[in-house]
Amino acid sequence: xxxxxxxxxxxxxxELADWLxxxxxxxxxxxIIGSGGNINKLTKIFGDKTAHSLDYLKLKSAHQxxxxxxxxxxxxxxxxxxxxxxxxxxxxMVFLTIMDQIKADKVFAPKIGVADGLVYERYEKYLEKxxxx
Numbered sequence: 315x316x317x318x319x320x321x322x323x324x325x326x327x328x329e330l331a332d333w334l335x336x337x338x339x340x341x342x343x344x345x346i347i348g349s350g351g352n353i354n355k356l357t358k359i360f361g362d363k364t365a366h367s368l369d370y371l372k373l374k375s376a377h378q379x380x381x382x383x384x385x386x387x388x389x390x391x392x393x394x395x396x397x398x399x400x401x402x403x404x405x406x407m408v409f410l411t412i413m414d415q416i417k418a419d420k421v422f423a424p425k426i427g428v429a430d431g432l433v434y435e436r437y438e439k440y441l442e443k444x445x446x447x
Contacts, residue, residue, distance in 0.1 A: 327411070330411070330412075330415075331415055334412060334415045334416050335415070337416065338415075338416045338417070343417070344418060345418045345419060345420045345421065345422065346409075346412060346413065346416070346418050346420075346421045347421070347422045347423070347424070348409060348421045348422065348423045349423070349424075349426075349428050351398060352398070352401060352402050352405035352406070353368070353405070353409060353421060353423045354423050354425065355394070355398060355402060356368055356373065356376055356402065356405075356406060356409075356423075357421075357423040359376070359392055360372050360373070360375070360376040361373075365422075366422060366423050366424050366425065367420045367421065367422045367423065368420065368421050368423065369419060369420045370410070370413050370414075370418065370419055370420070373406060373409060373410055373413070373421065374410060376406060377403065377406040377407060377410060380392075380402060380403050380406065381403050385399045385400055386399075388402070409421055
């Protein structure tokens, strides 16, 4: 939303790049896991639905296709809700920026969200503590 409203300064992009460089230096070759509606929708439309992934070149192509369309045309062509059609282009740009910075080939977008994962983790701990009951 901040990108959509031109609320990101160049300084913030530099801070992101520096932060990502630290991770790349520490971990070497990495790919990313995306969570949330935008990356799930991008993967559903443009990615590998079986592997729940979207490679860099397909994401770049998706960004270009979406960016070339008006919000109304995005909604019609890709069956997007209004609240998704407006933010999906800047979201794709964020993922592309991150992938480019760390040289990631793919973003994985499992159908499970962060909140779902936390609930699942708590449930697993509950089962362990209570003997699987």
